Amino acid sequence: xxDIFKVFNMMAWFPENVSTFGAELDNLFGVIxxxxxxxxxxxxxxxxxxxxxxxxxxxxxxxxxxxNNIVELTWTILPTILFAGLxxxxxxxxxxxxxxxxxxxxxxxxxxxxxxxxWYAMYPGADGKFGRNAYTDRSxxxxxxxxxxxxxxxxxxxxxxxxxxxxxxxxxxxxxxVVRGSSIDVLHSFFLPHMRVKQDVIPGLWMKIWFNxxxxxxxxxxxxxxxxxxxYSMRAEYEILSKSGYDKWLDQKxxxxxxxxxxxxxxxxxxxxxxxxxPASH
Amino acid sequence: MSETSVVTPDSxxxxxxxxxxxxxxxxxxxLFSTDHKVIxxxxxxxxxxxxxxxxxxxxFIRWQLAYPGxxxxxxxxxxxxxxxxxxxxxxxxPEFFTQLLTMHGSVMIFLVIIPLAAGMFGNxxxxxxxxxxxxxxxxxxxxxxxxxxxxxxxxxAGFYTETGYAAAxxxxxxxxxxxxGLPVFTISGQTLWLIALFMIGFSSIMGAVNYVTTIMNxxxxxxxxxxxxxxxxxxxxxxIIITLGTPVLAAALTMLFMDNFLHTSFFLPDSLVTSSHxxxxxxPVLWQHIFWFYSHPAVYIMILPLMGVVSDVLATFSRKPIxxxxxxxxxxxxxxFLGFIVWGHHMFQSGMNPLLGTTFVLSTIVIxxxxxxxxxxxxxxxxxxxIRFTSAMLSGLAFVSMFIIGGLxxxxxxxxxxxxxxxxxxxxxxxxxxxxxxGSLFGIFAGIYYWFxxxxxxxxxxxxxxxHLFWTFIAFNCxxxxxxxxxxxxxxxxxxxxxxxxxxxxxxxxxxxxxxSAIVLxxxxxxxxxxxxxxxIWGKKAGRNPWNANTLEWAAPEHPGxxxxxxxxxxxxxxxxxxxxxxxxxxxxxWEPGESISVHHHTIAVSKEESENKVFGAH
Numbered sequence: 001x002x003d004i005f006k007v008f009n010m011m012a013w014f015p016e017n018v019s020t021f022g023a024e025l026d027n028l029f030g031v032i033x034x035x036x037x038x039x040x041x042x043x044x045x046x047x048x049x050x051x052x053x054x055x056x057x058x059x060x061x062x063x064x065x066x067x068n069n070i071v072e073l074t075w076t077i078l079p080t081i082l083f084a085g086l087x088x089x090x091x092x093x094x095x096x097x098x099x100x101x102x103x104x105x106x107x108x109x110x111x112x113x114x115x116x117x118x119w120y121a122m123y124p125g126a127d128g129k130f131g132r133n134a135y136t137d138r139s140x141x142x143x144x145x146x147x148x149x150x151x152x153x154x155x156x157x158x159x160x161x162x163x164x165x166x167x168x169x170x171x172x173x174x175x176x177x178v179v180r181g182s183s184i185d186v187l188h189s190f191f192l193p194h195m196r197v198k199q200d201v202i203p204g205l206w207m208k209i210w211f212n213x214x215x216x217x218x219x220x221x222x223x224x225x226x227x228x229x230x231x232y233s234m235r236a237e238y239e240i241l242s243k244s245g246y247d248k249w250l251d252q253k254x255x256x257x258x259x260x261x262x263x264x265x266x267x268x269x270x271x272x273x274x275x276x277x278x279p280a281s282h
Numbered sequence: 283m284s285e286t287s288v289v290t291p292d293s294x295x296x297x298x299x300x301x302x303x304x305x306x307x308x309x310x311x312x313l314f315s316t317d318h319k320v321i322x323x324x325x326x327x328x329x330x331x332x333x334x335x336x337x338x339x340x341x342f343i344r345w346q347l348a349y350p351g352x353x354x355x356x357x358x359x360x361x362x363x364x365x366x367x368x369x370x371x372x373x374x375x376p377e378f379f380t381q382l383l384t385m386h387g388s389v390m391i392f393l394v395i396i397p398l399a400a401g402m403f404g405n406x407x408x409x410x411x412x413x414x415x416x417x418x419x420x421x422x423x424x425x426x427x428x429x430x431x432x433x434x435x436x437x438x439a440g441f442y443t444e445t446g447y448a449a450a451x452x453x454x455x456x457x458x459x460x461x462x463g464l465p466v467f468t469i470s471g472q473t474l475w476l477i478a479l480f481m482i483g484f485s486s487i488m489g490a491v492n493y494v495t496t497i498m499n500x501x502x503x504x505x506x507x508x509x510x511x512x513x514x515x516x517x518x519x520x521x522i523i524i525t526l527g528t529p530v531l532a533a534a535l536t537m538l539f540m541d542n543f544l545h546t547s548f549f550l551p552d553s554l555v556t557s558s559h560x561x562x563x564x565x566p567v568l569w570q571h572i573f574w575f576y577s578h579p580a581v582y583i584m585i586l587p588l589m590g591v592v593s594d595v596l597a598t599f600s601r602k603p604i605x606x607x608x609x610x611x612x613x614x615x616x617x618x619f620l621g622f623i624v625w626g627h628h629m630f631q632s633g634m635n636p637l638l639g640t641t642f643v644l645s646t647i648v649i650x651x652x653x654x655x656x657x658x659x660x661x662x663x664x665x666x667x668x669i670r671f672t673s674a675m676l677s678g679l680a681f682v683s684m685f686i687i688g689g690l691x692x693x694x695x696x697x698x699x700x701x702x703x704x705x706x707x708x709x710x711x712x713x714x715x716x717x718x719x720x721g722s723l724f725g726i727f728a729g730i731y732y733w734f735x736x737x738x739x740x741x742x743x744x745x746x747x748x749x750h751l752f753w754t755f756i757a758f759n760c761x762x763x764x765x766x767x768x769x770x771x772x773x774x775x776x777x778x779x780x781x782x783x784x785x786x787x788x789x790x791x792x793x794x795x796x797x798x799s800a801i802v803l804x805x806x807x808x809x810x811x812x813x814x815x816x817x818x819i820w821g822k823k824a825g826r827n828p829w830n831a832n833t834l835e836w837a838a839p840e841h842p843g844x845x846x847x848x849x850x851x852x853x854x855x856x857x858x859x860x861x862x863x864x865x866x867x868x869x870x871x872x873w874e875p876g877e878s879i880s881v882h883h884h885t886i887a888v889s890k891e892e893s894e895n896k897v898f899g900a901h
Contacts, residue, residue: 013770014703015785029700036690043657043686050664051679054600055671061868062861063666066883067606071662072655076609079654086697087647091640093699098636116556134553141553149555184555186458187566189631189706193772193785198702200632202566203457204551207633220785224706224774226451227458229377232777 015193018219018240020212021097022196028090035086103210107175111135112209113149114181114188114201117230119221120273121169122150124162126254131159135180135206149184163257164273167236172246173216179209188234189225200225213240314428316420317844321427322406323737326730328431329397330811335438336389337804339382346374348790348797350779364446376778380449381471383776385437387452388475391584392482393434395718398726399587400486400524401427404493404517406733407591410835410842411514413502413851413873418495422488429485437478440471448475451776453577456549456569460541461556467543476539483528483535486583490524493517502834502873504853508611509872511833511857512604515611516590519618523579523586526622531576534569567633574625582621584718585685586614588725589656592678594857595728596663598831599675601868603858603885605662609655616652620645630698631705639698646696653689657682668861668868672829673747677728680755684720688713691766706776709769715762727751727810734814735828739841740821746813753806760799764792830869833857837873849873855885862887 010033014026054060096102111122111130124130134141134151143151152159171177181190181201189200190209199209216239223234241249306315315321345354351373354361358372365378374382405423409416417423440447448471450459462470497518501510510518537548545560549569552562597604604610626634626642660682669675691713695701704710727750734742773786780786780793827836834853838846851873859870862878864887870876878887 010766010770013767015772025699025702028697029694029703032694032697032700036693039690040686043661044683046661047664047679047683050661050667051669054664054667055669060668062601062668064603064859064861064863064884065605065666066603066858066880066885067609067659067662068883072606072609072659075658076651076655079651080648083647083650083693084644086693087643090697090699091643094636094639094643094697094702097699097702098639100636144553144555146555151553186461187455187632191706191772191774193703196703198631198705202551202633203554204562204566205633220783222772222774222783225455226380226383226776229375229380229449229778231380232376232779233782235782 017194017196018213018215018217019192019195019197020214021093022194024093025097025196028093031089032086097210100208103178103208104176104212106178106210108171108177110169110171110177110179111150111206112169112179112181112190112201114183114185114190114223114227114234115149116185116228117223117234118167119169119223119234119236120149120164120166122162122164123250123253125257126161127158129158131156131162133159133162135182141204144184146184160261161254161257163253166273168238169221169236170239170241170246170249171213172243173213173240174243176210176212179211180206181209182206186227187225188223188227191222191224192219192238193222194219198224216240216242216245314424316416316424318405318409318417318420318423319737319842319846321423322402322404324427325397325401325405325430328427328434329394329402332389332393332397332434333807336386336394337807339386339389341800341804342374342382343379343386344797344800346379346778347780348794350781362441377449378446379778380451380776381440381447384448384451384454384475385440388437388448388479389434390718391452391580392479393430393437395584395722395726396482396486396580397430399584399722400517400520401430401489402726403513403587403591403729404489404521406737407511407513407835408493408496408517409500410736410838410846411511411833412497412500412505413834413837413847413853414496414500415845415847417492418500419492423492426485426488426492429481429488433478433481433485436474436481440474443469443471443474445470445472447471453570453573454538456538456541456566457551457554459538460549461554462542466545470542473539473543476535476542480532480535480539483532486524487528490521490528493521494525497521502851502853505872508608509853509856511590512593512607512610512614513587513590516586516588516593516614519614520583520586523583523618523621527576527579527583530572531580534572534576537572538569567629570629570632571625574628575622578625578628579618579621581717582617584722585725586617588681588722588729589614591729591732592681592725593660593663594831594833595674595678595732596660596682597858597860598732598829599670599672599678600664600667601670601860602663602665602667603856603860604659605665606655606659607856607858610659613652613655613659616655617649620649620652624649627696627698627701630701636698643696643698647693650689650693650696653685657686657689672731673742673744673751674728674731674829676748676751677724677731680751681721681724681728684716684724684758688716688721691716703772704769706774707769708765708773708775711775712762712765712769715765719762720758724754727754730810730814732829733835734817735824736835736838736842738818738821739824740817741824741828742817742821743813746809746816750806750809750813753809754803757799757803757806761796761803764796768792768796827871830867832859832869832871834872837871859885864888 011030113120130136132140132153134144140151140153183201183203191198195211197211199207201207218239221236353372359370363369365374367373367375459472540546541548547561547564549566550560550564593604624646627646630639731747771789826840839848853872854875861868862870862885877890878885
């Protein structure tokens with residue numbers, strides 16, 4: 001029996017929230033939900049009452065009445081105030097999460113690329129700076145290929161320490177993570193359910209996405225925009241690490257990259273993919 | 283004296299064609315007829331056929347979501363090899379799954395709801411309800427129907443292409459829809475989809491031009507615009523939306539067709555890694571803007587006519603004037619106007635400038651205002667009525683109640699901030715089905731139950747009508763309400779197998795429940811079909827005006843032939859004069875002479891002298 005009522009307790013179904021702005025978005029949902037419940041019971045109540053009270057009986061006659069302008073005005077103006085107010089009320093959360101000038105200063109900056117069917121993430125490496133690639137320089141876009149999805153210019157020194165992960169990424173807790181998202185083929189949507197983040201990524205454009213996690217743990221990244229037969233399998237994992245854990249992981253990666261670079265010194269290999277996983281296959 | 287030489291189902295015993303009519307050959311009567319009623323029936327039959335096709339697609343989808351990787355029962359072993367993972371396995375492939383969801387959406391929207399809402403009701407109701415013999419442009423009308431079946435077949439022919447049916451969703455966002463991976467000049471399912479949609483759009487435009495012309499020029503003597511029933515008003519406003527919106531779709535389709543078939547780059551940016559042979563320089567988001575500029579108004583093309591139909595049904599069976607008739611007309615116009623400035627709410631998360639998102643939030647959320655005006659006026663119509671629960675009325679009430687839920691769930695996604703999480707999840711799927719199935723389709727049922735007697739001269743069986751509606755209503759809510767919950771849990775739409783994700787693992791029970799309900803829902807529709815066929819042959823004779831309604835179509839003979847009316851029609855009053863004081867009968871048809879005055883929003887019947895002396899101080 002309890003399960004049946006759980007269907008109507010909408011708020012209980014949200015996945016766990018780990019984002020700093022997630023609670024605000026969930027609460028806005030709640031505001032609209034409880035308002036809807038009130039309107040629902042009001043209108044259905046009135047309708048049910050009328051249907052029972054005014055059902056056909058011997059001797060009943062309809063009431064010839066064509067309506068009243070004051071009543072019409074009332075139920076025009078009240079919903080206008082209510083709904084326009086609601087729109088304005090929810091707008092600050094929208095501005096905070098999406099307006100580009102509201103994006104906070106990045107503690108961590110990552111480039112993310114969607115592809116059929118998976119995700120790449122690129123970190124700036126030890127120098128904290130991206131080298132010349134399709135994001136930092138539009139003209140480098142022609143370098144993009146299936147083996148070099150970010151279009152990294154291997155002649156640029158600043159890019160030598162950049163590294164790429166596939167189908168997984170890691171971020172530190174309590175930090176402003178700014179993701180620049182794009183795609184190498186069709187539209188995808190960067191959806192972090194637990195982070196309350198969703199943004200389509202478009203080939204040719206770099207979308208600015210930000211979030212800040214207040215909790216560590218392992219969570220999932222999904223694609224929310226139909227991108228072909230394998231759309232459903234376009235899953236990745238991300239881990240929110242403690243700050244020290246993240247630094248340790250970063251150091252580890254940086255030394256890995258260094259080693260790989262040493263081994264392939266002289267060649268013009270693009271940034272190595274240092275970590276891969278295919279979580280979609282389990 | 284009427285021409286009754288041949289008694290056929292279509293000419294009927296009460297046939298009253300003009301004397302100078304010569305007998306038409308059978309194919310001009312039943313196939314290439316210019317009679318608006320025949321065309322309406324053709325739209326109905328074609329659309330009901332496609333409804334079962336689209337419904338079958340939906341059940342495939344539901345099966346896969348509830349039982350991923352399990353073979354489809356009964357027909358699994360006979361499915362074409364290209365649909366299943368292994369021959370005879372009965373398990374559908376992810377590629378076929380995306381084709382299914384594309385075709386389900388496209389068929390239901392473009393071959394079922396629009397042909398029924400605009401095609402069937404537009405054709406059947408407009409000439410009859412404005413008291414004229416036929417459309418202004420009957421031949422154009424005939425062509426507007428005869429583009430639909432070929433378009434449907436072309437869309438279905440996608441099966442025979444290398445890539446199968448179109449598979450980019452009914453919204454067909456490029457680059458996915460543009461990149462086929464095939465050489466230039468190669469037809470794919472997507473190409474055929476584009477051609478089919480172009481033809482359907484053309485059909486819509488031809489119909490709409492006709493509706494506007496007919497309503498403006500062919501109203502019966504004495505009928506002012508504000509004497510028209512709300513069905514006609516709604517169809518009139520819908521026709522205006524179609525004429526303004528559909529050409530834009532045609533432009534978008536043409537561009538996408540060129541990208542898809544000729545490998546141009548309207549919507550394709552440069553440096554697509556997988557497809558280097560495109561010039562690039564295009565913009566994928568452009569398609570979304572143009573597509574939704576049509577397709578959001580198209581949502582109203584699919585629901586406005588039914589709002590009109592339901593208004594008529596509610597008034598007739600409440601035996602009451604519609605509450606706030608003019609307010610209803612203005613609300614319809616308001617929805618139509620706002621419909622053109624809200625397309626961006628489909629694109630909140632698609633990379634449009636978020637500042638633009640804010641403006642679209644405001645324009646979108648304001649649509650709730652005319653929508654609530656309509657709901658309140660429907661409730662006002664029920665107030666102090668004398669309510670008869672016929673099948674038509676029950677469908678009408680289902681429309682109103684489901685539209686309330688669908689409207690309220692729309693408020694969530696109208697708010698861009700709340701939309702972030704629910705966008706592209708099952709919450710959206712729930713919403714669109716509450717509006718399009720709970721709204722439009724129940725409105726269509728209301729119209730079919732209401733006008734069937736005038737269409738075929740026989741009543742539909744009320745008992746079976748009630749059974750059909752009962753099962754449809756229950757199964758509908760069990761199918762689509764839980765989808766809100768799936769959406770909140772984050773369940774993305776259009777995914778083949780939710781079990782891939784850890785955060786969706788707890789939802790398989792709900793998915794199963796939805797699928798079982800959907801199967802019940804699908805089979806419940808067979809009751810309607812059985813009822814239609816049964817009543818065509820054994821139904822009770824309807825008579826001219828079985829519902830004691832006021833509008834002009836009920837002045838026509840039981841089963842009107844070509845030319846519709848056997849009497850000259852003059853309109854004396856508005857369409858909703860029920861229970862007028864000073865009259866014996868509880869209805870007062872528009873075509874019946876008589877004087878009345880209006881006192882404080884009440885209509886009172888008076889004698890001629892009273893009206894001339896203006897003893898009541900009428901205005």
